Amino acid sequence: MKSALIIFWSKTGNTEKVAKAIEQGLQQSKMKVTIKKPEDAKALDYFDFDLVCIGCPSYSWHPPEPMSNFLKLKFTEYRQKGKIKLSTPKISGKHALIFVTYSGPHTGIDEATPVGKDIRQYFEHLGFNVIDEWYVLSEFHGSLENSTQGRLGDIRGKPTAEQLQAITDDAKQIGKILLKDQ
Ligand SMILES: Cc1cc2nc3c(=O)[nH]c(=O)nc-3n(C[C@H](O)[C@H](O)[C@H](O)COP(=O)(O)O)c2cc1C
Secondary structure (H helix, E strand, O other): OOEEEEEEOOOOOHHHHHHHHHHHHHHHOOOEEEEEOHHHOOOOOHHHOOEEEEEEEOEOOEOOHHHHHHHHHHHHHHHHOOOOOOOOOOOOOOEEEEEEEEOOOOOHHHHOHHHHHHHHHHHHHHOOEEEEEEEEEOOOOOOHHHHHOEOOEOOOOOOOHHHHHHHHHHHHHHHHHHHHOO
């Protein structure tokens, strides 16, 4: 059986919805899924899983502090264990998926992509194959202005149930592909 670890941080619930949609899809593909918040994931080893999914919102086009602290902590641990190698050989069968929620009120998706690229590097430095970065446009809870008058228009209610279902379907597909790769 293939296994997946989902680690997410969410303040107003958007990233949590996406994390749970991914969890459902992976479970539907018959993967064994563990889902954690960063504070509960410190002792877990990425290398014990076939797929590691990491998600957070964009905060001033960076990962929020609890997520970046977590990523740095794990990176330091792996560096001390000699897992960060020059030229970064790819490790067979180790995959990562990154998901970022954002509202893009000022510059649109450009103020979210640096988050995905940043997280991607932590996994590429470990030799993981990064399957994809998913950017999910989401309501800016607590700010009507940012949810209706920003670069991307009226984003209230996003991600919608249909969008979350599409995420579940995509995650299921990823799970199926990984399961074939025995
Ligand atoms: C302090 C703060 C900073 C934010 N900065 C950005 C940003 O730089 N770019 C962006 O697209 N959205 C930004 N947002 C919007 C959030 O990324 C977006 O609403 C996200 O989906 C919230 O995720 P959550 O509900 O999981 O906490 C910011 C929100 C807050 C509260």
